[in-house]
Amino acid sequence: MKTLPLFLGAAFLLAACEPVNDDATGSDIAFIAELPEGVRAIAATNQNLEAVAVDPVDNCYVYQHRNAVETTLLPLRTREGRPICIQKPEPAPEET
Numbered sequence: 001m002k003t004l005p006l007f008l009g010a011a012f013l014l015a016a017c018e019p020v021n022d023d024a025t026g027s028d029i030a031f032i033a034e035l036p037e038g039v040r041a042i043a044a045t046n047q048n049l050e051a052v053a054v055d056p057v058d059n060c061y062v063y064q065h066r067n068a069v070e071t072t073l074l075p076l077r078t079r080e081g082r083p084i085c086i087q088k089p090e091p092a093p094e095e096t
Contacts (some may be wrong), residue, residue, distance in 0.1 A: 060085035
């Protein structure tokens with residue numbers, strides 16, 4: 001199952017991001033213009049897949065949730081309830 005995080009990481013690098021200033025959350029968020037198909041396939045239903053970004057703090061996908069009271073970013077989760085994250089690439093070993 002180690003290939004899934006690598007696939008998601010590679011797919012994210014190829015995905016275009018669209019910076020959006022969201023006045024409701026008060027932050028600049030780089031929403032992904034086209035969510036990779038692999039992420040769509042494992043994401044649970046009832047999540048907004050049209051406004052997804054990657055949280056730079058933990059490299060996990062978040063989605064924009066709006067309701068009558070607030071707009072917030074929530075972790076994008078699989079059908080089993082696990083967060084969907086991108087594996088950080090390993091730094092290349094230094095040559096001596």
